[in-house]
Amino acid sequence: MKRRRKQQAPLWHPRHWPAWLGVGLMRVAGHLPYSWVLRLGPWAGRIYAFLAPRRREIARINIDRCFPERSESWRKALLKSHFENLGIALLEVPFAWWAPRRRCEGRPGGFGEIHGLEHLQAAVARGKGVLLLSAHFNSPELSGRLLGRRVPFVALYRRANSPVMERVIRRARGQLLEQVERRDLRNLLRALKAGKVVWYAVDQNCSRRQAVFVDFFGIPAATNPAAARLARLTGAAVVPFHAVRRWDGKGYDLHLEPAWEGFPSGDLEADTRRINQLVERWARRVPEQYLWIHRRFRTRPRASDPPFYSRK
Numbered sequence: 001m002k003r004r005r006k007q008q009a010p011l012w013h014p015r016h017w018p019a020w021l022g023v024g025l026m027r028v029a030g031h032l033p034y035s036w037v038l039r040l041g042p043w044a045g046r047i048y049a050f051l052a053p054r055r056r057e058i059a060r061i062n063i064d065r066c067f068p069e070r071s072e073s074w075r076k077a078l079l080k081s082h083f084e085n086l087g088i089a090l091l092e093v094p095f096a097w098w099a100p101r102r103r104c105e106g107r108p109g110g111f112g113e114i115h116g117l118e119h120l121q122a123a124v125a126r127g128k129g130v131l132l133l134s135a136h137f138n139s140p141e142l143s144g145r146l147l148g149r150r151v152p153f154v155a156l157y158r159r160a161n162s163p164v165m166e167r168v169i170r171r172a173r174g175q176l177l178e179q180v181e182r183r184d185l186r187n188l189l190r191a192l193k194a195g196k197v198v199w200y201a202v203d204q205n206c207s208r209r210q211a212v213f214v215d216f217f218g219i220p221a222a223t224n225p226a227a228a229r230l231a232r233l234t235g236a237a238v239v240p241f242h243a244v245r246r247w248d249g250k251g252y253d254l255h256l257e258p259a260w261e262g263f264p265s266g267d268l269e270a271d272t273r274r275i276n277q278l279v280e281r282w283a284r285r286v287p288e289q290y291l292w293i294h295r296r297f298r299t300r301p302r303a304s305d306p307p308f309y310s311r312k
Contacts, residue, residue, distance in 0.1 A: 030098030045087025
C-alpha cells in the first residue's frame, strides 16, 4: 500500500506567518543605510553568540585547534571578532537583496573594487566554462551582487528548510543570477559545458563516502573532491575568488586570481590538498571573516575516531 505524501501547507497558512514576519523585518533591514549595518552588525553578532551557545562552542573549538600556536587571549579576541563580523554579514544579506542599486553599486566611488577581473574574463573567453572557486567568508550575497553586475554567473545553492525562505531567497537572488540546486549535477554540468561561470564554495564538511581526507590547518578534513572531477569532465577553467570586507567600512575588495594551471593534475588527493591550502591561505589573512561556526571537522577519517566536537 502506497504511503500518502504529506501535503505541504500553502505559503499563506498561519504556520508560515512567523517566517513572513521575519521576511518583513529583513525587508526593513535591507533599506537601512550601510553605515547602520556596520554599527548594528557587531551587536547582532554578540546577541547571536549568546543565543546560540552550541555555535559559539563550535567556533571556539575550531579556532583553538586551528591556531594552537597563538596565545589564548589572541584566540578569545578572534572568537569575539568573528561573531561581530558574522553579525555584520547577517545584516548584509537583506542589504544585498533589497537595497536600491544607487545605494549599492551606484554609490560614489562604488562599493568596493574588483581586482583581477581580467583573469576571469580570460578564462570565460576559452569557452569551456569556469568554476569560480570560493569559500565561506562574510556575505556571499553582497559580494555576489557586486561581481554579478560585471560577469553573469550561476550560483549553487542549498534548498532552504522553510518554504517561505526558499521562495524569498530564489526570488531575491534570481534578479541577478541563475541558480542551480547543489545536488542537481545534470544542470551543473550543462551550465559548465555551455561556457558559463559557476560559483562553487569548496570548504564544507562532507560524508566519509564522498570525502578525500587532506589537511586543513594541519587537521585531516573531509573534503569533497568534486571541483577536480568537474574540471576534468568539462574542461572548465578554475579561477579562485574571495571577497574581503574593508576595514574602513567602504565595502569590499573582490579578488580574482589567475586560472589554475595543471588542474586537475590526475592526482585527486593532490588536487584536493591544493584547494584546502588555498582556503587556509585566505583564512589566515582575514581569520575574523571566515565562517568558524561550521563543523568543518565533523567527519573523521575513521568511524571509530573520537568526535571532534563535544556532544553538549
